[in-house]
Amino acid sequence: MGDANTLLTPAETRHVLKRTGFGLSKRDRRTAERNRKSRGAFVDKLLRAKPKSPRFKGDSFSNAQDAWLIHLSKTKAVLPEKLVLFWHDHFSTGIDVVARTGLMTQQNELLHTFAKGNFKEFVRAMNRNPAMMEFLDTVRNRKENPNENYPRELCELFTLGVKDLLGQPNYTQDDIVQIARAFTGWRYSAPERRDERLYERSEPFFEESRHDFAANYPERGPKTIFTTTGGFGPGGAAFDADGEGPSEIDTVIDILFAHRDSEGMNTIARRTAYRLLEYFAHPNPDLAVVDEVVATSNFDTTWNIKTLLRAILTHDAFYVTAAPAPFNASTIKSVKWPIDLVIGTIRALGMKLKVDRERGLRIEGGGRARLRSHLEEMGQELMNPPSVFGWDWEVAWLSSATLLARFVFARDVGAARGRGRNTFIPKKVLNLRLTDPDAIVDAVLAILGLSDQLSAAEHAALVDYLTDGGTLTSLDLKDEDTHDERLHGLFALALQAPAYQLH
Amino acid sequence: MAITRRQFLKRSSAAAAGGFFGPTLLGNGWMHQALADTIGDRYFVLLFLDGGNDGLNTVSPIDNGGGLLRTAYDGWRNTGVGGINLSPGELSPQAIAADPGTGAQLGLHPGLADLKTLYDLGKVAVIQGCGYPDFSLSHDDSRRAWRTGSPGGTSSTGWMGRYLAANYVGTDIPAAGISNGVPGEFVQSATSVLTVRRVRDFRFPYDNSFRSDIDLKRTIFNDLHESARAGGQPSVLTHIGNAGTATLLSTEAYPALHDTYQLERPTWDQAYSDNSSSTSNDLREVAKIIYGVESGVPNVNARFFQVRNGGYDTHSDQGGANPDGSHFNLHNEVGSALKLFYDDLADMGAIDKVCVMVFSEFSRRIPQNDNGTDHGSQGPMFVIGGNVVGGTYGNHPNIEESALDRSGNTVYSQDGVDSFRSTDFRDVYGTALKHWLNMPHGQILTDVLPLDSGDPAEWWTTENFDMGFLP
Numbered sequence: 008m009g010d011a012n013t014l015l016t017p018a019e020t021r022h023v024l025k026r027t028g029f030g031l032s033k034r035d036r037r038t039a040e041r042n043r044k045s046r047g048a049f050v051d052k053l054l055r056a057k058p059k060s061p062r063f064k065g066d067s068f069s070n071a072q073d074a075w076l077i078h079l080s081k082t083k084a085v086l087p088e089k090l091v092l093f094w095h096d097h098f099s100t101g102i103d104v105v106a107r108t109g110l111m112t113q114q115n116e117l118l119h120t121f122a123k124g125n126f127k128e129f130v131r132a133m134n135r136n137p138a139m140m141e142f143l144d145t146v147r148n149r150k151e152n153p154n155e156n157y158p159r160e161l162c163e164l165f166t167l168g169v170k171d172l173l174g175q176p177n178y179t180q181d182d183i184v185q186i187a188r189a190f191t192g193w194r195y196s197a198p199e200r201r202d203e204r205l206y207e208r209s210e211p212f213f214e215e216s217r218h219d220f221a222a223n224y225p226e227r228g229p230k231t232i233f234t235t236t237g238g239f240g241p242g243g244a245a246f247d248a249d250g251e252g253p254s255e256i257d258t259v260i261d262i263l264f265a266h267r268d269s270e271g272m273n274t275i276a277r278r279t280a281y282r283l284l285e286y287f288a289h290p291n292p293d294l295a296v297v298d299e300v301v302a303t304s305n306f307d308t309t310w311n312i313k314t315l316l317r318a319i320l321t322h323d324a325f326y327v328t329a330a331p332a333p334f335n336a337s338t339i340k341s342v343k344w345p346i347d348l349v350i351g352t353i354r355a356l357g358m359k360l361k362v363d364r365e366r367g368l369r370i371e372g373g374g375r376a377r378l379r380s381h382l383e384e385m386g387q388e389l390m391n392p393p394s395v396f397g398w399d400w401e402v403a404w405l406s407s408a409t410l411l412a413r414f415v416f417a418r419d420v421g422a423a424r425g426r427g428r429n430t431f432i433p434k435k436v437l438n439l440r441l442t443d444p445d446a447i448v449d450a451v452l453a454i455l456g457l458s459d460q461l462s463a464a465e466h467a468a469l470v471d472y473l474t475d476g477g478t479l480t481s482l483d484l485k486d487e488d489t490h491d492e493r494l495h496g497l498f499a500l501a502l503q504a505p506a507y508q509l510h
Numbered sequence: 511m512a513i514t515r516r517q518f519l520k521r522s523s524a525a526a527a528g529g530f531f532g533p534t535l536l537g538n539g540w541m542h543q544a545l546a547d548t549i550g551d552r553y554f555v556l557l558f559l560d561g562g563n564d565g566l567n568t569v570s571p572i573d574n575g576g577g578l579l580r581t582a583y584d585g586w587r588n589t590g591v592g593g594i595n596l597s598p599g600e601l602s603p604q605a606i607a608a609d610p611g612t613g614a615q616l617g618l619h620p621g622l623a624d625l626k627t628l629y630d631l632g633k634v635a636v637i638q639g640c641g642y643p644d645f646s647l648s649h650d651d652s653r654r655a656w657r658t659g660s661p662g663g664t665s666s667t668g669w670m671g672r673y674l675a676a677n678y679v680g681t682d683i684p685a686a687g688i689s690n691g692v693p694g695e696f697v698q699s700a701t702s703v704l705t706v707r708r709v710r711d712f713r714f715p716y717d718n719s720f721r722s723d724i725d726l727k728r729t730i731f732n733d734l735h736e737s738a739r740a741g742g743q744p745s746v747l748t749h750i751g752n753a754g755t756a757t758l759l760s761t762e763a764y765p766a767l768h769d770t771y772q773l774e775r776p777t778w779d780q781a782y783s784d785n786s787s788s789t790s791n792d793l794r795e796v797a798k799i800i801y802g803v804e805s806g807v808p809n810v811n812a813r814f815f816q817v818r819n820g821g822y823d824t825h826s827d828q829g830g831a832n833p834d835g836s837h838f839n840l841h842n843e844v845g846s847a848l849k850l851f852y853d854d855l856a857d858m859g860a861i862d863k864v865c866v867m868v869f870s871e872f873s874r875r876i877p878q879n880d881n882g883t884d885h886g887s888q889g890p891m892f893v894i895g896g897n898v899v900g901g902t903y904g905n906h907p908n909i910e911e912s913a914l915d916r917s918g919n920t921v922y923s924q925d926g927v928d929s930f931r932s933t934d935f936r937d938v939y940g941t942a943l944k945h946w947l948n949m950p951h952g953q954i955l956t957d958v959l960p961l962d963s964g965d966p967a968e969w970w971t972t973e974n975f976d977m978g979f980l981p
Binding site for chain 2: 156159169170174333334335336338339340341342373374384386393394395396399401402403405406407408409410411414415417418419421422424462464465468469471472475476491492493495496499500503504505506508509
C-alpha cells in the first residue's frame with residue numbers, strides 16, 4: 008500500500024510518464040532512471056504543465072485535424088493533452104453534425120481552457136458552447152416544443168449518468184422535460200462568411216421570445232426537477248432561485264451538482280472520478296477507490312480536476328496496470344486508444360513531423376495514408392467521434408479491421424526509411440553499436456516502453472527474427488542491409504506485438 | 511540466407527511449411543461441435559436500416575377493413591405537393607395480406623416491388639409493429655436498445671454477441687461485419703468478429719521494399735500472437751492474440767474470395783455492379799464469403815453477417831410513391847439488392863440455408879411534418895430466406911388520433927386483448943435464436959434476452975419465441 012509520499016521506482020516512473028503522456032521519449036527514459044521523487048512530488052511537476060491549444064491553421068477540417076496531431080506530437084504539456092482527449096470523448100461532439108470547422112476548433116480551445124480546471128465551470132461553459140449547441144440541438148430548442156436532446160445528454164453523459172454506481176436511477180423523463188424548458192431560447196451568432204474559415208468565433212446569446220417562461224405556458228407549471236431522486240426531498244429542486252431566463256441554465260448546473268445518489272453521495276463527483284479512473288488507471292475501478300480519491304481531493308466541493316487527478320495518480324489503483332510479465336489471472340491491462348498508439352509511437356521514436364501542403368500529414372513509409380486516415384481506420388477520427396456516446400473503449404477498440412489498421416500503421420512506421428522529415432531514423436533513439444541480438448531487442452523494447460511487458464516466448468520470437476531463427480549470433484546494425492531490413496523490420500514487428508496494443 | 515530461412519521455417523511450429531494455414535483452425539474439434547449444436551450449415555444476415563425507417567409508408571393500409579386505419583392514414587399523410595400519401599391505387603399492386611387486428615388490406619411501399627415478388631413466393635415474413643417499451647426517440651438510445659437486445663439496460667454486449675460468446679471461442683471467426691468497427695449486435699470479447707469493408711482489400715501489410723523476409727515476418731508475427739494466446743491471461747491479451755491470429759489468417763484467405771467469385775460467378779458479380787448501390791455492394795461481399803464457405807475455402811467460416819444501409823432519417827423530402835422521393839429510392843435500393851442476393855444464393859443452391867433479418871432503430875412520427883416525418887416508435891421488420899414461412903405477422907399499430915401519444919407516436923402495448931398489440935422485437939430475435947440458431951429456449955432468456963419486469967400490458971414480461979416465421 009502506497010500513497011503520495013511513496014518513492015517511485017524507475018519502472019513506476021516510466022508507467023507514470025506513459026499513462027500521463029504519449030509513449031516514452033528518450034528524455035522520459037532518462038528522467039525515469041534518475042528520478043528519486045515521491046509519487047506526489049513527481050506528479051505535481053507533471054500537473055503544473057499549462058494546457059496550450061494547437062495552432063489551428065489552414066481552411067479545411069483536415070487542416071484542423073492535422074494541426075492537432077502535429078501539436079500532440081510536439082507539445083511538452085502532455086498531461087493536459089491527455090485530459091483534453093478525455094474531455095473530447097466525454098463531451099463528444101463531431102464535425103459530421105456540427106459541419107463548421109471553426110466551431111470545432113473553438114470547442115477544442117474550450118477543452119484546453121478547462122482541461123484541469125473547475126469541472127462545474129466547465130459544464131456551465133459547455134452549456135453555451137456553439138459547437139455543442141449545434142451538435143445537440145440547443146439552437147433548435149424553442150418554447151413551443153422543447154428539445155430534449157442536450158438536456159438528456161447533459162444528464163446522461165456529461166454529469167449524472169442514467170444510473171448511479173449502485174445501479175439506481177438518477178432522474179426521470181419528467182426531469183429531462185423540465186430541464187429542456189430551461190434550455191429554450193439559446194442561439195449563437197454564426198460567423199458571417201459561409202465558408203469554413205477558422206478563427207471566426209461564434210458567441211452564444213439568449214433570445215427571450217423563444218424562451219419558455221412559466222408565464223407563457225402556464226399549463227406546464229413551474230420548472231421543478233428531482234422530486235423522486237437526488238436527495239432533494241419530495242419538493243424537488245426549483246429553478247427560480249435566480250429567477251427565470253438566461254440564468255436558468257446555470258441554476259440547472261447548480262442543482263445537478265448538488266444531486267446525491269442512492270447512498271447519499273454526490274452523484275457527479277463519484278461518476279466523474281470513476282470515469283477518470285477508468286481512463287488513467289484501469290477498467291472497472293472499485294467503488295471504494297472512487298470514494299477515496301473523491302475524499303482525498305474534496306472534488307465534491309471544489310470540483311477541481313487537477314486535485315482529483317493528483318489523488319488518482321498517487322493512488323495504488325493507478326499503478327495496477329504497470330504489473331510486469333509474466334502475467335497472471337489477476338493482472339489488469341488497459342487497451343491503448345488509437346491516438347495513444349499513434350502519437351506515442353511518433354514521440355518514442357523521435358520522429359519529426361511536418362505537414363506537407365499537398366499531401367497533408369503523413370509518414371513517408373510503406374503506404375500513402377495520412378496520419379488522420381490511419382486513426383480513422385483504427386476507429387478514432389479526432390473531432391468526429393461516432394456519436395454523442397464518444398468512443399467505445401478497451402476491447403471495443405480492437406476489431407479485425409481496426410487491428411489491421413494498427414498493423415498497417417506499424418508497417419508504415421517500420422518502412423519509413425530515409426533522412427528527411429516524417430521518417431524514422433533509428434540512430435536517433437538506438438545505439439547502433441549494439442551487436443548482441445538480445446541486447447538489441449531489449450533496447451528496442453525499452454524505446455517502445457515495453458521493457459518488462461513481454462513474455463519470454465514473445466521476447467524470443469523477436470530475437471528469432473533478428474537472428475534468422477538462431478542462425479546469426481551477432482549483428483552489425485551499421486551495415487546498410489541489416490539496418491534497413493532487419494532493424495526497421497524489428498521495430499515494425501514490435502509495434503505489431505499484442506503487448507504494444509496495451510498500456 | 512535463403513537456406514537458413516527455409517530451415518528455420520521448417521523448425522517453426524507455428525507456420526506449417528508450404529502453406530499459410532496453421533494448425534490453429536483446421537480440424538478443430540470444438541469448431542465442428544459448435545456448428546452442429548448451433549447454426550449448423552446455415553447463415554444469418556442482419557440488415558440494419560439506419561436512421562429510423564418510416565414504417566407507416568413501408569407497410570401501409572390500403573383500406574379500412576373493419577377498422578379505421580386507412581381513414582386515419584389519409585388524415586395524417588398528405589396528398590399533393592410535399593405530400594407523402596401512398597394512394598390505394600399505388601399500393602394495390604403491392605398488396606400483401608390483411609392486418610389481423612383490423613382486417614385492413616395491407617400493401618408494401620411501391621419502391622419495394624422486388625420484395626413483393628419474393629413475398630409472393632412465400633419467402634418473406636412481414637412482421638408489423640415491432641418495438642420496445644418506454645421507447646426512446648433518440649437514435650443513439652434506440653440503436654443501443656436494438657443492438658444490445660436490452661432496452662433500458664446498460665449491457666455493453668450485443669444480442670448476437672452474447673449468442674456468439676455462448677457458442678464460439680478463440681480465433682475462429684464465426685461472424686463478419688461489412689464495416690470498419692464491430693457491429694453493435696456482435697460486440698463481445700470471447701471470439702473474433704471479422705470486420706471488413708471489401709474482402710479484396712483485406713490484406714496483411716508487409717513492407718514492399720523488403721519482400722524477401724516476408725515468410726520470416728509472418729512466422730514471427732504469428733509466434734507473438736500465439737504466445738499471447740498461450741499465456742491465457744489477462745483476458746484482454748488473449749483477446750488480442752486471438753484477434754491478431756484470426757486477422758492474419760483472414761488476410762490470407764479472404765482476398766482470394768473476391769477473385770474466385772468474380773471468376774466463377776461473373777454474371778452475378780455484374781448484376782450487383784449494375785444494381786450499383788451500397789446495399790447491393792455490401793451484400794455482394796456477404797455473397798462472396800458465403801460462396802467461399804460453400805466451396806470449403808480453409809479459414810473462411812463466417813456464418814453471421816451484418817450490413818447497414820443509412821439515410822432513413824427522412825425529416826424532410828421523404829416523398830411518396832414517386833420514384834424521385836428519397837424514401838422510394840431507399841426502399842428500391844434495399845428491395846432490389848435483397849432480391850438479387852436472394853437469387854444469387856438460390857443459384858448457388860444455398861438460399862434454403864440463409865435467413866436475412868431487416869430492422870431499423872425506430873419508425874417515424876405518424877403525422878407528417880412539412881414534407882417528411884420526425885422520429886417515431888414501432889415499425890415493421892422483414893425476415894427473408896428460402897426456409898422462411900412467408901406471410902404477415904403481428905398487428906399494425908393503432909394510428910387513430912386518440913391512440914397516439916402527446917408527440918404523435920403510436921404506443922407500445924403488450925396487452926393480449928388489444929387488437930393493436932405491439933410485437934416486441936425481442937420476440938422476433940428470440941424466434942430466430944430458437945428456430946434458426948438452435949439456442950435452447952431457457953438459455954435465450956438467461957444469456958441473451960432477459961425479460962422486463964413491470965405491468966404485463968406495458969412491458970415485455972412474457973416471451974413468444976415461436977412466432978412461426980421460421981420452422
